Amino acid sequence: MGHRARDSIVSPVSIIDDVRAYWNRHIHDLDITRHPVGSRGFFDDLDQYHFEKLHHLLQLVDFDGHSGRRVLEVGCGAGVDLARFAKGGAIVTGIDIASSAIDLARANFDQQGLRGDFQVANGEQLPFPDGSFDLVYAHGVVQYTADPRRLVEECRRVLVPGGEAIFQVYNRVSWLNALSKLMKVGLEHDDAPVLLKFSIGEFRRLLDGFREVRIVPERFPVKSRLHGGWKGALYNGLFVGVFNALPRPLIRRFGWHLLAFCRK
Numbered sequence: 001m002g003h004r005a006r007d008s009i010v011s012p013v014s015i016i017d018d019v020r021a022y023w024n025r026h027i028h029d030l031d032i033t034r035h036p037v038g039s040r041g042f043f044d045d046l047d048q049y050h051f052e053k054l055h056h057l058l059q060l061v062d063f064d065g066h067s068g069r070r071v072l073e074v075g076c077g078a079g080v081d082l083a084r085f086a087k088g089g090a091i092v093t094g095i096d097i098a099s100s101a102i103d104l105a106r107a108n109f110d111q112q113g114l115r116g117d118f119q120v121a122n123g124e125q126l127p128f129p130d131g132s133f134d135l136v137y138a139h140g141v142v143q144y145t146a147d148p149r150r151l152v153e154e155c156r157r158v159l160v161p162g163g164e165a166i167f168q169v170y171n172r173v174s175w176l177n178a179l180s181k182l183m184k185v186g187l188e189h190d191d192a193p194v195l196l197k198f199s200i201g202e203f204r205r206l207l208d209g210f211r212e213v214r215i216v217p218e219r220f221p222v223k224s225r226l227h228g229g230w231k232g233a234l235y236n237g238l239f240v241g242v243f244n245a246l247p248r249p250l251i252r253r254f255g256w257h258l259l260a261f262c263r264k
Contacts, residue, residue, distance in 0.1 A: 015146045016097070016122060018193040023098035023144075026189065027077060043078065043108045050080050056218040057081070057139075060259060061166065064088035069134040074123040074155060075141035079105030079116070085137070086114040093133070095121040124150045131160045139168040142206075143196040144189070149206060156209050156264055165210065165262040171217060172197035175243060176256040183231055203258050212263035217255030220244060 032049040035041030051058060063081075067089030073082045076094030078101060086092045086109070094105050094116060102118045109116045121127050123138065124147055136155040142148045148169075155165050170187075171177070177197060180187050189195060198206065200215055207213045223240055243251070 015193060016124075019144065019146070020097045022192050023096070024100045026192075027098050027101045027104060038104060038107050040111050043080075043111065046078055047080050047083075054219065054257075056257075060216060060218070060261075061137075066090040066135055070132065071135045071137065072126075072128070072133040072155075072158065074126070074136060074138040074151070075144075076105050076118070077101050079108045079118075081137065081139060082116060083108060083112060083114055086116055087112075090135075093117045093119070093128075095119050095123065095126070097122050124154060126154045126158050128158045130157055131163075132158045134160055134163050136163070136165045139166070142167055143169045143198075144192055144194050146194050148196060152206055153209060156262075159264045161264060163264045165260075165264070167207070167260045167262070169203055169258050169260075170195075170197045171200070171254070171256055171258045172202075173199050173254065174217075174256045175220070175251070175254045179239070185231060198258065200253065200258060203260060207260055207262055210262040210264060214261045216259045216261070217252050217257070218259055219255050219257035220248075220251070 033042050033045035035045060063084035065088065066085055069090055071082075071085045071090040071092045073079075073085075073092070073094045076082050076096050079094055082092050082094045082105065092115075094102070095118070096102050096105070097120070099120045102120050105116070105118050109118075119127065123141060124145060136159055138151070138155055142151055145151045152165075152167065155167075159165060176187070179185075187195070200217070203215060204213060220243065
C-alpha cells in the first residue's frame with residue numbers, strides 16, 4: 001500500500017502554494033509572548049503555552065522513550081515537540097511546508113544545543129525512502145492538508161515494519177466545535193486554506209492502512225489567555241468549571257482533539 005500511496009496524485013500545486021503561504025505567515029502565536037521572535041524567551045513561552053494548553057501530551061506521548069530511535073515530525077513548526085524527543089535521546093528530523101517554521105526550529109535547537117535535521121517539505125510527498133523512521137509524529141497537520149489520506153499513507157510508508165505513528169486531528173463531534181457555532185466565535189486558524197474535522201469513525205477509516213489503531217479523545221476546556229470580553233469571561237468563569245465537573249466517561253468522546261496511536 002505504501003508504493004500505491006507514493007504513486008497517487010498529489011494535491012494541486014495551487015492549493016499547496018496557498019497552504020505554504022498561509023503557514024509562513026502564521027507559524028507562531030505572538031499573542032502569548034512579549035519576547036522577540038526567535039529569542040530564547042520566545043521559545044520558552046511557546047513551550048510553556050503549548051504544554052499548558054495540551055497538558056495531556058505529556059501523559060500520552062513518551063517523549064523520553066525513544067532514545068537512539070529515528071523520529072520524524074511532519075509539520076514540526078518551531079520544533080517545540082521535537083525538542084522534547086531530542087532531549088530524550090531520539091535522532092530527530094523535522095519537516096514543514098513553511099520555510100519560516102524551519103528557520104525557527106533550527107534556531108530553537110541551536111539555542112538549546114540540540115541536534116536535528118530540518119527540511120522544507122510537503123507532508124503529502126515526503127523526501128525519504130521507505131522504512132526510514134521508527135516513529136512518525138504529526139500533531140495538528142492532517143486537518144490542514146488538502147489530501148489527508150495521502151499524508152497519512154506517506155507517513156506509513158516511511159515507517160519501518162512495526163513502527164509507530166502518532167496523529168492528531170480535530171473532532172467534528174466535540175464540545176469546542178459546538179461552542180464555536182453557538183457563541184459565534186471562530187476557531188483557531190479557521191481562515192486557513194484547508195481546515196478539516198473528523199468524527200471518530202471517519203478518523204479510524206482514514207487510518208485503515210495500519211495494523212493497529214488506538215484513538216484517544218482529548219483536550220477538554222481549560223481557561224484561555226487569548227479571549228477577552230464577556231464571551232471570554234463567560235467561558236473562563238463558568239463553562240470551563242461546569243464542563244469539567246461532568247463525569248469524564250460521559251463526555252470523553254466529545255474532546256476537541258482526537259489522537260491516534262498507530263502501529264504499522
